[in-house]
Amino acid sequence: MTYHHGNLRKxxxxxxxxxxxxxxxxxxxxxxxxxxxxxxxxxxxxxxxDRADLLRALATExxxxxxxxxxxxxDAAGTDPLVRYNALGQAYVRFSLEFPAYYRTITxxxxxxxxxxxxxxxxxxxxxxxxxxxxxxxDAGWLPDxxxxxxxxxxxxxxxxxxxxxGDPMQERLPGGPERDAFIExxxxxxxxxxxxxxxxxxxxxxxxxxx
Amino acid sequence: MTYHHGNLRKxxxxxxxxxxxxxxxxxxxxxxxxxxxxxxxxxxxxxxxDRADLLRALATExxxxxxxxxxxxxDAAGTDPLVRYNALGQAYVRFSLEFPAYYRTITxxxxxxxxxxxxxxxxxxxxxxxxxxxxxxxDAGWLPDxxxxxxxxxxxxxxxxxxxxxGDPMQERLPGGPERDAFIExxxxxxxxxxxxxxxxxxxxxxxxxxx
DNA sequence: GGGTTAAAGTTGCCATTGACAACATCGGCA
DNA sequence: TGCCGATGTTGTCAATGGCAACTTTAACCC
Numbered sequence: 001m002t003y004h005h006g007n008l009r010k011x012x013x014x015x016x017x018x019x020x021x022x023x024x025x026x027x028x029x030x031x032x033x034x035x036x037x038x039x040x041x042x043x044x045x046x047x048x049x050d051r052a053d054l055l056r057a058l059a060t061e062x063x064x065x066x067x068x069x070x071x072x073x074x075d076a077a078g079t080d081p082l083v084r085y086n087a088l089g090q091a092y093v094r095f096s097l098e099f100p101a102y103y104r105t106i107t108x109x110x111x112x113x114x115x116x117x118x119x120x121x122x123x124x125x126x127x128x129x130x131x132x133x134x135x136x137x138x139d140a141g142w143l144p145d146x147x148x149x150x151x152x153x154x155x156x157x158x159x160x161x162x163x164x165x166x167g168d169p170m171q172e173r174l175p176g177g178p179e180r181d182a183f184i185e186x187x188x189x190x191x192x193x194x195x196x197x198x199x200x201x202x203x204x205x206x207x208x209x210x211x212x
Numbered sequence: 213m214t215y216h217h218g219n220l221r222k223x224x225x226x227x228x229x230x231x232x233x234x235x236x237x238x239x240x241x242x243x244x245x246x247x248x249x250x251x252x253x254x255x256x257x258x259x260x261x262d263r264a265d266l267l268r269a270l271a272t273e274x275x276x277x278x279x280x281x282x283x284x285x286x287d288a289a290g291t292d293p294l295v296r297y298n299a300l301g302q303a304y305v306r307f308s309l310e311f312p313a314y315y316r317t318i319t320x321x322x323x324x325x326x327x328x329x330x331x332x333x334x335x336x337x338x339x340x341x342x343x344x345x346x347x348x349x350x351d352a353g354w355l356p357d358x359x360x361x362x363x364x365x366x367x368x369x370x371x372x373x374x375x376x377x378x379g380d381p382m383q384e385r386l387p388g389g390p391e392r393d394a395f396i397e398x399x400x401x402x403x404x405x406x407x408x409x410x411x412x413x414x415x416x417x418x419x420x421x422x423x424x
Numbered sequence: 425g426g427g428t429t430a431a432a433g434t435t436g437c438c439a440t441t442g443a444c445a446a447c448a449t450c451g452g453c454a
Numbered sequence: 455t456g457c458c459g460a461t462g463t464t465g466t467c468a469a470t471g472g473c474a475a476c477t478t479t480a481a482c483c484c
Contacts, residue, residue: 217461217462218461220461220462251462251463252462252463252464253463253464254462254463254464254465255461255462255463257462258460258461258462259461
């Protein structure tokens with residue numbers, strides 16, 4: 001073994017993600033991590049100030065991955081705002097299932113990741129995709145003419161809630177296996193349904209609109 | 213001090229809730245708890261097998277409190293299914309803000325509380341309130357005629373997501389202070405709007421209904 | 425090339441913690 | 455009254471996070 005490991009930081013992050021996926025965040029131990037990798041118990045300290053710092057780094061990376069994942073899904077869905085939005089929402093939930101370690105770290109209440117400029121831009125894109133969809137749905141007259149900002153938050157909260165419930169061991173009545181994708185599709189469609197533009201959803205009172 | 217403390221179990225739970233509210237779950241230490249209360253470091257072990265056991269008990273109590281809280285709010289709201297539902301949803305979010313320690317414990321991914329019969333009945337009530345509201349909204353023709361079960365899950369996920377976002381330090385653009393109640397009201401209204409029964413929401417195609 | 429230096433990894437140490445065992449005390453009950 | 459189980463106590467151990475002091479390596483400058 002080389003005295004200088006070389007890319008210990010990345011190895012630590014990857015192994016930490018694996019441990020979290022298998023045993024949860026609480027089970028993550030810096031010393032166990034070091035043992036697994038084959039370095040001394042104090043080696044991680046060179047890269048992460050303390051345990052919380054490692055989790056924060058993990059959350060930062062997770063945020064980048066999540067946003068890249070959902071934005072890629074939206075882009076792959078084409079140009080229709082409603083379809084793009086729908087793909088975004090479904091991708092969010094799927095990310096939480098495919099990369100539970102990152103997702104749990106991101107949403108852990110006691111891990112606050114720093115948001116760099118790149119992340120802020122990604123969030124802007126996220127915001128715009130939902131805004132565009134909400135506007136189109138409102139123009140078609142089948143989404144309530146509430147503040148578009150509200151729709152963005154509402155929509156984000158809902159996908160978050162779906163992800164939370166699917167990842168919650170207490171929830172037993174939720175579909176798993178092959179039915180799960182269809183379930184996710186239905187849930188996201190309940191926010192904004194891209195296949196029902198001719199239908200009306202709630203509130204045709206156009207002058208109530210508050211988005212600026 | 214009496215050798216026999218008497219109600220150490222309850223004191224431990226209460227103090228634990230206070231610590232969690234102030235410093236988070238990770239900061240909870242059985243020994244520190246014992247020190248605070250003025251009891252030996254091994255005393256908690258008589259009431260809780262280990263740290264996870266205490267958290268589980270806390271989550272169980274939290275679940276009972278949460279359900280009592282939201283069901284009381286629904287009952288106080290009267291008999292109209294839509295109004296009852298609305299009160300339930302808002303109460304859920306408010307609970308997460310008023311009792312963050314219980315809420316965080318309940319939703320902590322690594323704390324699985326046991327569900328006794330009483331809790332199961334409360335959940336049934338919860339379920340029925342949402343079902344009734346969804347049915348009425350569908351009969352009025354302004355909620356998509358999806359499976360009612362889906363509406364229940366969707367609705368639960370959304371309030372959970374709103375609570376999660378309001379409790380998330382990463383979210384900065386969310387209203388706090390006096391505007392927060394109005395915000396919660398708007399969010400829950402976006403699921404089912406009790407004040408808009410004359411409007412249509414999505415899908416009047418009655419024969420598409422799937423609830424059994 | 426050789427020496428300097430800073431980054432990265434190591435060993436050693438300490439306080440805190442969770443968990444367990446053995447012991448002490450209290451209260452209820454036969 | 456005397457027994458006994460519930461409850462609390464002291465003592466101990468291994469694991470952990472975090473810090474300090476030391477060592478090795480690679481890169482850089484001359």
